[in-house]
Amino acid sequence: MQKSLHIDPNKCTGCLQCEMACSFENYGVFNISRSRIKVFNFEHAGRKVPYTCTQCAEAWCLHACPVEAIKVDLATGAKVVHEASCVGCKVCTIACPFGTVNYVAETGKVQKCDLCGGDPACATACPTGAISYIDSDWTGLDKMRQWAGKTDSQPRAS
Amino acid sequence: MGWTRKVLRVDLSKGTCTSEPLNMALAQQYLGQRGLATKYFVDEVDPKVEPLSPANKLIMATGPLTGTSASTGGRYSVITKGALTGAIACSNSGGYFGAELKFAGWDMVIFEGRSEKPVYLSIEDDQVELRDAAHLWGKTVWQTEEIIKKSHQDPQVRVCSIGRAGENGVLYACIVNDLHRAAGRSGVGTVMGSKNLKAVAVRGTGGVAVRDGKGFMKAAAAAKKVLADNAVTGQGLPTYGTQVLMSVINEMGALPTRNHRDVQFEGAGKIGAEAMRQKRPSDGHAQLVTNAACFGCTIACGRIAKIDETHFSVVNKPEYWGASGGLEYEAAWALGAANGVGDLEALQYANLICNEDGYDPISFGATVGAAMELFELGILTEAQIGMTAPFGSAQALTKLAEMTAQGVGFGKELGLGSKRLCAKYGRPELSMTVKGQEFPAYDARGIQGMGLTYATSNRGACHLRSYTVASEVLGIPIKTDPLVTEGKAELVKAFQDATSVFDSAGVCIFTTFAWTLADLQPQLDAACEGGWSMEKLAELGERIWNMERQFNLAAGFTAKDDDLPPRLKTEPAKTGPAKGLVSGIDKMRPEYYQARGWDGQGVPTRETLARLGL
Numbered sequence: 050m051q052k053s054l055h056i057d058p059n060k061c062t063g064c065l066q067c068e069m070a071c072s073f074e075n076y077g078v079f080n081i082s083r084s085r086i087k088v089f090n091f092e093h094a095g096r097k098v099p100y101t102c103t104q105c106a107e108a109w110c111l112h113a114c115p116v117e118a119i120k121v122d123l124a125t126g127a128k129v130v131h132e133a134s135c136v137g138c139k140v141c142t143i144a145c146p147f148g149t150v151n152y153v154a155e156t157g158k159v160q161k162c163d164l165c166g167g168d169p170a171c172a173t174a175c176p177t178g179a180i181s182y183i184d185s186d187w188t189g190l191d192k193m194r195q196w197a198g199k200t201d202s203q204p205r206a207s
Numbered sequence: 208m209g210w211t212r213k214v215l216r217v218d219l220s221k222g223t224c225t226s227e228p229l230n231m232a233l234a235q236q237y238l239g240q241r242g243l244a245t246k247y248f249v250d251e252v253d254p255k256v257e258p259l260s261p262a263n264k265l266i267m268a269t270g271p272l273t274g275t276s277a278s279t280g281g282r283y284s285v286i287t288k289g290a291l292t293g294a295i296a297c298s299n300s301g302g303y304f305g306a307e308l309k310f311a312g313w314d315m316v317i318f319e320g321r322s323e324k325p326v327y328l329s330i331e332d333d334q335v336e337l338r339d340a341a342h343l344w345g346k347t348v349w350q351t352e353e354i355i356k357k358s359h360q361d362p363q364v365r366v367c368s369i370g371r372a373g374e375n376g377v378l379y380a381c382i383v384n385d386l387h388r389a390a391g392r393s394g395v396g397t398v399m400g401s402k403n404l405k406a407v408a409v410r411g412t413g414g415v416a417v418r419d420g421k422g423f424m425k426a427a428a429a430a431k432k433v434l435a436d437n438a439v440t441g442q443g444l445p446t447y448g449t450q451v452l453m454s455v456i457n458e459m460g461a462l463p464t465r466n467h468r469d470v471q472f473e474g475a476g477k478i479g480a481e482a483m484r485q486k487r488p489s490d491g492h493a494q495l496v497t498n499a500a501c502f503g504c505t506i507a508c509g510r511i512a513k514i515d516e517t518h519f520s521v522v523n524k525p526e527y528w529g530a531s532g533g534l535e536y537e538a539a540w541a542l543g544a545a546n547g548v549g550d551l552e553a554l555q556y557a558n559l560i561c562n563e564d565g566y567d568p569i570s571f572g573a574t575v576g577a578a579m580e581l582f583e584l585g586i587l588t589e590a591q592i593g594m595t596a597p598f599g600s601a602q603a604l605t606k607l608a609e610m611t612a613q614g615v616g617f618g619k620e621l622g623l624g625s626k627r628l629c630a631k632y633g634r635p636e637l638s639m640t641v642k643g644q645e646f647p648a649y650d651a652r653g654i655q656g657m658g659l660t661y662a663t664s665n666r667g668a669c670h671l672r673s674y675t676v677a678s679e680v681l682g683i684p685i686k687t688d689p690l691v692t693e694g695k696a697e698l699v700k701a702f703q704d705a706t707s708v709f710d711s712a713g714v715c716i717f718t719t720f721a722w723t724l725a726d727l728q729p730q731l732d733a734a735c736e737g738g739w740s741m742e743k744l745a746e747l748g749e750r751i752w753n754m755e756r757q758f759n760l761a762a763g764f765t766a767k768d769d770d771l772p773p774r775l776k777t778e779p780a781k782t783g784p785a786k787g788l789v790s791g792i793d794k795m796r797p798e799y800y801q802a803r804g805w806d807g808q809g810v811p812t813r814e815t816l817a818r819l820g821l
Contacts, residue, residue: 062500062507063500064507065303065502066276066503069275069503070276072414073276073420076414078414078416079276079415079416079417080310080414081306081310082411083412083414092529092531093530094529095497095499095511096497174276176431176505176507
């Protein structure tokens, strides 16, 4: 079964455990400025929203790369940056419509979410279930269940 | 690791910023944040210093767990000699600022001297400079943060600043970070203002490393599970916030009401957690929008609220209509029960003003309570205050909040706190303070241990130095009887010492609803070099407490200052379970001195100091 990161902003409290887990998994230190998932705080609406790469099936970043440094991980479906090939041209950062591939000045390469090889640290770290890693084909299941629960709930005459 | 091992020293008089290595020998004895920064402070500053003179210093300090994934690991503290109290001050804040300071590579920032003109400190990793703040002076906290983010062209910069209260000499001014988190008590913002330091803007791109990564992740995960499984930290606080306490404390007859005349508030139901969740008739929405977490926090007790746009306080003021920091228990009590106001929206408005202009709602609300009593006694007149101000007046509360923020009219007098206000009008006994600092939201007659907590707190009346409410009300870690004095001396000492450790580690004191030192210890030991055993931590807490005590004694405080106002010792509680009781402080104090290894005058004995390496 292919899985996807699934995000429910209503459950996010803005604690940034996901950002810390991401940086620790990839760099061995807690450093949210190197996180591949970011939580955005819409202060006056009272909303916090985690956002990261959705692993597009037809990935703009992958197609834009002139040196084929972005490859598909066949096990997870993740589009993975191969640092050895990346030349830091940043064309992928322009091609990505969502802004989830970003350049890292310190390494001269780009970075993006690679699903941690199939066990995303952000999802594990999230204390509220705002980030989960679930069946790609059924990311809507929870919402469907919620709405399903509201249908046909009128008391019936027996 | 855990520490970045770097201290930034900012001489505001000379305009210089220098980096120096953290004293690692001291870090082994004082850990970080409250303990370590206080050690730096007492070594460098004359205890007799005038709080608002250039010779006073102000330290912003993180702990070794700040910026790690330890739950609540985002705290920082501000250490100085308090403007309100003249005692050692240590005010602790969450939000995101503390972690960012650590990511920028600094364990602490020491501010000395006084700038000739308003400045702010800009930190981008090791690029540090003092910048002109003429354009920020006179601006609110909210405006300051917005202007700095815009001018730095960086939405990720984190800011702490003072509002107009800190500029105008309100003696209980805060330092506010991330719009509505605050180093709140004792007037640390006033000291910052006296140095002409408006703000600190920080952006950090470095990481925080730990000694044993795998071990740390395991310890942190286990500790998070303890928080999640606990009824208070796993359910009560995220759902209701600290406001969960309003009805509980009221029922116990320990909710100080109308300047401590009463111990139960008939309007408690209108200003507590349930009220915040109730849909309003005006717009069909509850005041509470959602809960929110500070950096790294898996509890998420924070309140995000929206005020009722039709309320008299904000009609035609759309700048207050958006979601922002909501009422916590202490603020709801101080702005509400302490002066008899049962209008939830008025409390939220006053709370917003406190955040916007940076002053402590506890001290402010309690001072308004004292003023209202003086008004009812006919000592303060309508002409002096500029309005009628009887207990219960939401109009007076909101207007006085604005006047205090702006430093106009009677607001100037309120800004000096309850002790100075009551002394000025010849009724010093009506000031509900210890060491000049106003009480928080627990009556010392209904929760006896809190009376001893207030009387002996090193920073003046405060609930966060030994929150015996946990034991006396909630049964954590063991249930004790709130109405008796027996055993409270040992209880208070144990809470004070443990709290000193948590405040020095970089985590939030609210973890202690679920954690003991045994939950903190494995995280600290995995993060930091030096072998952090339970014994070492227990001794550390006691060492910190005695160090703070010695500073206060040298500053001129005596056993006489470890006392409560006469009202709490002579006027029995009128209603509730504590009916007929007064505080047994005079019985508990000598027991406490003895438990501490202090002499009859509250001075640590030579043996005690030697045992703690002081």
